[in-house]
Amino acid sequence: MHIRVINPNTTQAMTDTIGEAARAVASPGTRITACQPDSGPVSIESHFDEAVSVMGVIEEVLAGEREGTDAYIIACFGDPGIYAARELTRAPVIGIAEAAFHMASLISTRFSIVTTLPRTMIIAEHLLESYGFSHNCRRIRAADIPVLDLEDNPDRALELIIEECLRAKREDNIGAIVLGCGGMADLTPTISEAVGLPVVEGVTAAIKLAEAVVGLGLGTSKFGDLAFPRPKPFIGRFESYSNLKLE
Amino acid sequence: MHIRVINPNTTQAMTDTIGEAARAVASPGTRITACQPDSGPVSIESHFDEAVSVMGVIEEVLAGEREGTDAYIIACFGDPGIYAARELTRAPVIGIAEAAFHMASLISTRFSIVTTLPRTMIIAEHLLESYGFSHNCRRIRAADIPVLDLEDNPDRALELIIEECLRAKREDNIGAIVLGCGGMADLTPTISEAVGLPVVEGVTAAIKLAEAVVGLGLGTSKFGDLAFPRPKPFIGRFESYSNLKLE
Amino acid sequence: MHIRVINPNTTQAMTDTIGEAARAVASPGTRITACQPDSGPVSIESHFDEAVSVMGVIEEVLAGEREGTDAYIIACFGDPGIYAARELTRAPVIGIAEAAFHMASLISTRFSIVTTLPRTMIIAEHLLESYGFSHNCRRIRAADIPVLDLEDNPDRALELIIEECLRAKREDNIGAIVLGCGGMADLTPTISEAVGLPVVEGVTAAIKLAEAVVGLGLGTSKFGDLAFPRPKPFIGRFESYSNLKLE
Amino acid sequence: MHIRVINPNTTQAMTDTIGEAARAVASPGTRITACQPDSGPVSIESHFDEAVSVMGVIEEVLAGEREGTDAYIIACFGDPGIYAARELTRAPVIGIAEAAFHMASLISTRFSIVTTLPRTMIIAEHLLESYGFSHNCRRIRAADIPVLDLEDNPDRALELIIEECLRAKREDNIGAIVLGCGGMADLTPTISEAVGLPVVEGVTAAIKLAEAVVGLGLGTSKFGDLAFPRPKPFIGRFESYSNLKLE
Amino acid sequence: MHIRVINPNTTQAMTDTIGEAARAVASPGTRITACQPDSGPVSIESHFDEAVSVMGVIEEVLAGEREGTDAYIIACFGDPGIYAARELTRAPVIGIAEAAFHMASLISTRFSIVTTLPRTMIIAEHLLESYGFSHNCRRIRAADIPVLDLEDNPDRALELIIEECLRAKREDNIGAIVLGCGGMADLTPTISEAVGLPVVEGVTAAIKLAEAVVGLGLGTSKFGDLAFPRPKPFIGRFESYSNLKLE
Amino acid sequence: MHIRVINPNTTQAMTDTIGEAARAVASPGTRITACQPDSGPVSIESHFDEAVSVMGVIEEVLAGEREGTDAYIIACFGDPGIYAARELTRAPVIGIAEAAFHMASLISTRFSIVTTLPRTMIIAEHLLESYGFSHNCRRIRAADIPVLDLEDNPDRALELIIEECLRAKREDNIGAIVLGCGGMADLTPTISEAVGLPVVEGVTAAIKLAEAVVGLGLGTSKFGDLAFPRPKPFIGRFESYSNLKLE
Known part of the structure; x- marks a missing residue:
């Protein structure tokens, strides 16, 4: 099982801390990738910081989808972008x-x-x-x-x-x-x-919950509210999101 | 009074529709600027679309702050980014x-x-x-x-x-x-x-509420939960948000 | 636009205070009539005071309807009689x-x-x-x-x-x-x-909200819960309410 | 035990119906007085009717207080004036x-x-x-x-x-x-x-609850929220409520 | 009217206290039986104590049903077993x-x-x-x-x-x-x-409520959620509950 | 890790079903004991059945404590006795x-x-x-x-x-x-x-949650509301619960 732990801020030391904590509780068969966006705030202490960090969460989920990922953790206590992230994947997405x-x-x-x-x-x-x-x-x-x-x-x-x-x-x-x-x-x-x-x-709670959901063969429901987004044009800096191929 | 009506999607025809509707109910002394981000989805129909659109809302609020703006409207029915937007300004921010x-x-x-x-x-x-x-x-x-x-x-x-x-x-x-x-x-x-x-x-309701709040001499409280964000480094594509000078 | 600001108590000085505060925030085209019932408590500090004051609110709304009024404010912080008042008029009724x-x-x-x-x-x-x-x-x-x-x-x-x-x-x-x-x-x-x-x-908030509702062409819904009361006999001191002609 | 059952409307036939129903369930030692205001609507089918009926409820409670009453019932399904009525008496007041x-x-x-x-x-x-x-x-x-x-x-x-x-x-x-x-x-x-x-x-439920409260030696709390109203001037038609002597 | 007041713990002194308090407020025609289970905790101060006491409550309701009982009181402030008890009888069951x-x-x-x-x-x-x-x-x-x-x-x-x-x-x-x-x-x-x-x-409140419910000719609804339990086999120590004849 | 899955009813076939389902999702290091009380209803379809089944849940938790158990599952959809069970152990207790x-x-x-x-x-x-x-x-x-x-x-x-x-x-x-x-x-x-x-x-969800809680080194909090019950006398059939030695 491969869990992608997304630190939504851009401070490597914090990503390392989070990754170590995640590995410390992960089950033997669980591989942890702790990552952080290449862009965004160094810490998240406001709604504004959080809103920007959501873009990083999205990038990291899309990256995870390309690699193949069994579960995602959003490792910031505001659970930023959790519903958006869930729409992008069949895997479970757990906020800390x-x-x-x-x-x-x-x-x-x-x-x-x-x-x-x-x-x-x-x-x-x-x-x-x-x-x-x-x-x-x-x-x-x-x-x-x-x-x-x-x-x-x-x-x-x-x-x-x-x-x-x-x-x-x-x-x-x-x-x-x-x-x-x-x-x-x-x-x-x-x-x-x-x-x-x-x-x-x-973070540790989310790792175990993610293992639990995956262990049950469950993932984000793709029926109804959290189905993949309808493909559509995005323009400007976000053009790469146009007509996303998910599934 | 200058109200900036932000259409969070990037479809000009919809911005025009929204702007016209806003002007139709605005009071004589109210000037309406209807705008849209230069980047983002052409419509907002999912949490993902909404999350991306928040970046446009932020850009438009920051642009509005540079120009001097008395109130902001977020003209999408999910009120995307409303708390983040409120943190960035003393002006009221009203979701539709x-x-x-x-x-x-x-x-x-x-x-x-x-x-x-x-x-x-x-x-x-x-x-x-x-x-x-x-x-x-x-x-x-x-x-x-x-x-x-x-x-x-x-x-x-x-x-x-x-x-x-x-x-x-x-x-x-x-x-x-x-x-x-x-x-x-x-x-x-x-x-x-x-x-x-x-x-x-x-949209029309928000215009009148914005006029109401401004008419009372009120704006987003800068004490406590919605105070300006603490200035801090952002990296990568969001570096321009580093150490924002607001107030 | 004509807004009738009803002070539900019978203290003229308070009506004056309320009227002045209302005028101070009213838009140029808004005319304020601050009034008080001819009967009732000099102040409202209990459920009993409030219950009696509702009769004054009703009288003032009926008077306003005879004159033509665009919106009503009930200027007591318990919003006494707000649903009854709303039934009597197509205009919006706002509690402070x-x-x-x-x-x-x-x-x-x-x-x-x-x-x-x-x-x-x-x-x-x-x-x-x-x-x-x-x-x-x-x-x-x-x-x-x-x-x-x-x-x-x-x-x-x-x-x-x-x-x-x-x-x-x-x-x-x-x-x-x-x-x-x-x-x-x-x-x-x-x-x-x-x-x-x-x-x-x-009081000031209600003035601006009343202007907002009227500015949208809206008023109390006459469909369903807040429709005009069914005309019927009233007896005794309240006989004048018999078969009220509203609409 | 003397229970005053107040029909807030002014239709004698309904008062009779209510009184009979009340007597049918009253305990042997309970005396029922079914009464109705001398003024008010013949039936209560709106917030307006209800608001006017509250004046009758108040009158009937004040009359009951002069006579000595152990409990009051407000026999209209909107419980009109219940908190006002409770302020006026040490006896329990029960809405149907x-x-x-x-x-x-x-x-x-x-x-x-x-x-x-x-x-x-x-x-x-x-x-x-x-x-x-x-x-x-x-x-x-x-x-x-x-x-x-x-x-x-x-x-x-x-x-x-x-x-x-x-x-x-x-x-x-x-x-x-x-x-x-x-x-x-x-x-x-x-x-x-x-x-x-x-x-x-x-109505029948309220009779038994009133007997229950009285049987426990309880009544409306006169400490805090439901204490007797502060005596004060009332003017005009409600002058008789000035400086009410309760207790 | 016969009310069975069940003290769910097994301390006789407390049963006596409860019984006396019940009798002190009971109406003339009300007979009080204060009882306690023959098995269970001497006091109830935890969820565990409470769970065990429920068996005593059940025993006492079944005993009451054999004798003929008009109402039951569960005289412990956690209302232990209240829904189970209600299923076993047409009489009202009131928790203190x-x-x-x-x-x-x-x-x-x-x-x-x-x-x-x-x-x-x-x-x-x-x-x-x-x-x-x-x-x-x-x-x-x-x-x-x-x-x-x-x-x-x-x-x-x-x-x-x-x-x-x-x-x-x-x-x-x-x-x-x-x-x-x-x-x-x-x-x-x-x-x-x-x-x-x-x-x-x-305890005293429950006595008066029980008298009230019985006085209205009401009892636990046997339609739907609180109908008598479906008869079925129980094994071991609880075999006596097999195929209970209630109604 | 040893998880005790308690089927609160007494039907062996259902215990077997539950046990198999539990084992099918359990992690490699997890040992499942599926058990059922020796006394109680063959199925749980009412509050009464549920109340009796709680005694079986308690027995099975106490048995588990004697053996050494890392987590308990209460495998009936009413979560019968969950707070009582939690008081008896430091292990987590999860209802299905x-x-x-x-x-x-x-x-x-x-x-x-x-x-x-x-x-x-x-x-x-x-x-x-x-x-x-x-x-x-x-x-x-x-x-x-x-x-x-x-x-x-x-x-x-x-x-x-x-x-x-x-x-x-x-x-x-x-x-x-x-x-x-x-x-x-x-x-x-x-x-x-x-x-x-x-x-x-x-059942399967509870197994994975139990593994998750144990994997975090967590268990039922013994501070405050869910602390071990105060030891005390029980009489009659429940005498064996007197002065329980837990910890």
């Missing part, structure tokens, strides 16, 4: 936010999310509402660190995340914590040990 | 789907939506849920016509839309109909007369 | 609470409401639920001032409102504030400046 | 719609409502949403009969109601039917026998 | 949690729940969601006392409950308190007096 | 209904459920609501076959299920079908091929 929500709801009745910057909280909140997990989440919290501090200033970032997780444990009446950023993928064991609660991280 | 939902809920207790292709119904359904209008909408219906048939085969398209609206009137226990595609902007009076129900169309 | 909710949701992702007395909070809460804006509102707050203090003790009232707004800004993770009382209509600029957040006020 | 919803949810998982005119369906729908019973109700149906036909043309009315109930039984996957009009209070046994489903009727 | 929620929503707009151990809060929260009362409940609180302390250490337990109720009164913006444990059935008057808010207790 | 809902929501936007008897539809409906998947499910359908017909009359059962699935495909605007009974576990490939839609079956 949804993956974390699904997993956390299987092992606890209620969880809290700990993310990076406060302004990304609204993205998680909208996803909870749209996926139907609002009632499972007690509170969304931000450790107030820029995403790239996870790479550039990892000790301080880790400390702040653990502090926020401990506040969640004390105050939120929860059974688990969801880490709200792909860049935290390697920190799960350390945080879990420090906090004393199950900690669900999206 | 949300505009139509707001207006329809002011003149009726319940409405139905009539859109083009069945596969776009899920986009409208997700928007209703995310905006909080699910309980106002009885049913989403599709006339089963490709978007560009509105330009290429207008008589047949009009006929099919009216038939679907009449079914909605008979079966759905509603007080109003929402037209679910920017390309229908010029058809409102004809449909309304043929159907005998108030018909709410998003 | 709903108007503020619609506007605030266009410029921010989340807002808080600051109202007068704590006991009116439940009225706002019920409206949020019934209109579908619960998820847009983080918190309803009361400055704990009687409504008429807005007229009788304006400096103190303003101070308390600003304090509560600042608490909302600090604690609620919001992008905008909604003022929860028609009597605050003139305070918007002062509060907005003092608080440093967009402040949405219902 | 809410009473029917509570009872039906205790004996079945899902029910349908059968009401009179189609245009009153929206009133029931709003109540279901506001009370939290939407998920218990499969469908709201109208037999398409004016309210007063229940008195004037009772055989035909009964026939139409039974037909609609039988359709509900066949099509709606329900366990019970709720009758959606106070004027049907005497028809319950006949309908129930004809339909072969439990039939819940609001 | 639902009973308390129904009653509290009739006398207040919003309430808080005060229960025993924090871990039982999730059970109440799930019930609020499933019954549709989430919006009526501001907060679920635990006094942090084991259930049996209500019998073994009653003074201390009472003190802690009152303290928590007073915190709810101060902080939660509520009109009533719901006691979240059957073992508190005798404490209602004391707590109510100490707290100065209406206090709704489930 | 929730598993199917999670998986179906990853590969489609909307699905329909096809179950056996109409009366079990309410169980699925309650689960959708409680898990937060209501908006993902368009319709619950029953093929109107008793559960054991899946074993006794398999060809006819299969035919009826396929017919109902085809109706769902035609009428429900869905992308996938969820099979609503553990006894259908072996039919998935046949149905999927006949229907031409992705078909999600719960």
Whole structure:
């Protein structure tokens, strides 16, 4: 099984972190390709960053389709471009936010999310509402660190995340914590040990969910809402998307 | 007041239709610029088309900011890129789907939506849920016509839309109909007369809402969730977005 | 365009305040008539006050219909009698609470409401639920001032409102504030400046929404739920409502 | 125990019907006063009719307070004026719609409502949403009969109601039917026998709920949202409400 | 009328408390049988305890059916086995949690729940969601006392409950308190007096609701979802349930 | 990895079917034990059957704990006893209904459920609501076959299920079908091929989810709501549960 893990931002160190975390949980027969777009923001901390990153997600799915890919992971906690990506392939496409929500709801009745910057909280909140997990989440919290501090200033970032997780444990009446950023993928064991609660991280959760879907012989439904896009002309910079041959 | 009406697809005829419909309802002091991206799909009928079109929306908002713009309209019924666009400006940004939902809920207790292709119904359904209008909408219906048939085969398209609206009137226990595609902007009076129900169309609704917001001295809040994006490097094709100077 | 702004209470000073605020935002072609019932409570601070005020709203709509009116505003934050009023006219009828909710949701992702007395909070809460804006509102707050203090003790009232707004800004993770009382209509600029957040006020919001609806050629749907009431006998003090000739 | 059953319309025959139905289920120690306002509409079939009827409800509660009353029933299926009425008394105030919803949810998982005119369906729908019973109700149906036909043309009315109930039984996957009009209070046994489903009727349900609340020594909470209204001046026709002495 | 009040745990003292509380509010013609299973947990403080207690509830309903019973109360705040019990009888079956929620929503707009151990809060929260009362409940609180302390250490337990109720009164913006444990059935008057808010207790509420349902000639619907179970073989310890003769 | 698949009913043939289906999708390192209680109903088609089956689920989890088990599956579409089971172990416990809902929501936007008897539809409906998947499910359908017909009359059962699935495909605007009974576990490939839609079956879905959770090093959170039950006396037939030593 070949899973393509797409880091939607363009920071190689984060792609490496994500890839290692993915490989650490992958089953023996699973091959992981961690990739990142050649164009886009170095980190995703706003709706604007996210919107641009969707183009990279699309490019990476199309590249994956050319190579043959069994499943895709979108490794940014806003699940950017998830429905667009699903339209482009028969393979399953799993977002790390949804993956974390699904997993956390299987092992606890209620969880809290700990993310990076406060302004990304609204993205998680909208996803909870749209996926139907609002009632499972007690509170969304931000450790107030820029995403790239996870790479550039990892000790301080880790400390702040653990502090926020401990506040969640004390105050939120929860059974688990969801880490709200792909860049935290390697920190799960350390945080879990420090906090004393199950900690669900999206990249690793998504790998196992992707293996699960593929293991069932399932993939994105091509009947109805997520069927391949109708071929049509695109112009200008996006001309290469004209009359895409998918299937 | 200068309103920039962004047709997120790249079909000039549709931009013209939208622009004319916008001008027809604009107040005397309102200047309308109807524009379209130089790159992107000729019509938007899938999540994929929509995702690509967001790049055009962003380009047009950035262009509008350079010129000085008082309000933006995103003239596609999926409101593509609305939160990203809002982050880029202090001006209000109004989507035509949300505009139509707001207006329809002011003149009726319940409405139905009539859109083009069945596969776009899920986009409208997700928007209703995310905006909080699910309980106002009885049913989403599709006339089963490709978007560009509105330009290429207008008589047949009009006929099919009216038939679907009449079914909605008979079966759905509603007080109003929402037209679910920017390309229908010029058809409102004809449909309304043929159907005998108030018909709410998003482009025209959005113009009036934009005038309303600007008239109140309000604009997109720059405090919190929709603040300007943090400046940062973008690489590759999107390098021009690096360290954007907004404000 | 002639908009009748109905202050449902019977305090002339408040009607004047509301009228001035309305005129301050009205478009050049809009004529504002601010009126109040000849009978009813001097302020509306309970469900009981509100229920009685509905009779005044009805009287003023019927008076407006005799004169010819293009739109009605119900200028009390509980939107008293809004569905009854809508049944009586083809013109749009806009409540100031709903108007503020619609506007605030266009410029921010989340807002808080600051109202007068704590006991009116439940009225706002019920409206949020019934209109579908619960998820847009983080918190309803009361400055704990009687409504008429807005007229009788304006400096103190303003101070308390600003304090509560600042608490909302600090604690609620919001992008905008909604003022929860028609009597605050003139305070918007002062509060907005003092608080440093967009402040949405219902009377002014409703004027612009009314202009928007009328500008679209729309009005209350007379098909279905909001059709004119069936003519019928009324007895006693309400005999004059017998067999109302509307249309 | 003295229960005041308020028919909010002014048709004596309906008040009699309601009173008889109430007495038929009242416990031995319960005294029923069935009353109607001296002013108002002869039937309630619109939001307008309902709004006017609220004044009668208020009058009858104030009259009840002067006499000493242990509980009030508002015997119209829109529960008009229920929160206003609750503010005026320490006694419980029960609406017949809410009473029917509570009872039906205790004996079945899902029910349908059968009401009179189609245009009153929206009133029931709003109540279901506001009370939290939407998920218990499969469908709201109208037999398409004016309210007063229940008195004037009772055989035909009964026939139409039974037909609609039988359709509900066949099509709606329900366990019970709720009758959606106070004027049907005497028809319950006949309908129930004809339909072969439990039939819940609001007047009788409300009597038993009122006895239940009083039997527990409970009444409307006077702490917080439903406290007595603040005394204040009313002017004009409503001057008598000035500085009400309640408690 | 004969009401069988089933204490699902096996502590006789608690059954006695519950029975006395039930008798204290029962109408003259109502006979109360308070019973408990011969097998099961001495208290119910977890989903596991609750699941085992359901077998006792079933036994007691079957015993009641043999004797002839007009209504059943399930006197544990998780309403264990309520749908199973309803399937076994034509009589109404009322849970004390639902009973308390129904009653509290009739006398207040919003309430808080005060229960025993924090871990039982999730059970109440799930019930609020499933019954549709989430919006009526501001907060679920635990006094942090084991259930049996209500019998073994009653003074201390009472003190802690009152303290928590007073915190709810101060902080939660509520009109009533719901006691979240059957073992508190005798404490209602004391707590109510100490707290100065209406206090709704489930056992007593359920008795009055049961009387109400029976008084209306209603019982569990045997059409559809809650029809008698299909007779079938059971094996092993549960063989006696094979081919149950109900009706 | 050792997964214990618990068929909560007592029909060996169904346990065998379930076990085979589980093994067919299990990963190489996964050992499946399919088991059934020694006591209980031969099939689960009502809340009563389900309630009794919970005792078997508990027994099988306790047996599993003695043996050492990495994950549990509850192989009945009502997920009977899921929270109780989770309290008894650190291992994950997955219900087949929730598993199917999670998986179906990853590969489609909307699905329909096809179950056996109409009366079990309410169980699925309650689960959708409680898990937060209501908006993902368009319709619950029953093929109107008793559960054991899946074993006794398999060809006819299969035919009826396929017919109902085809109706769902035609009428429900869905992308996938969820099979609503553990006894259908072996039919998935046949149905999927006949229907031409992705078909999600719960037993197989649960196996892969269990592998996923275990593969992440996660298990049921023992902090808060799902902690081990407090040890305490049980009496009578359930005395063996007294002071359970878990951990």
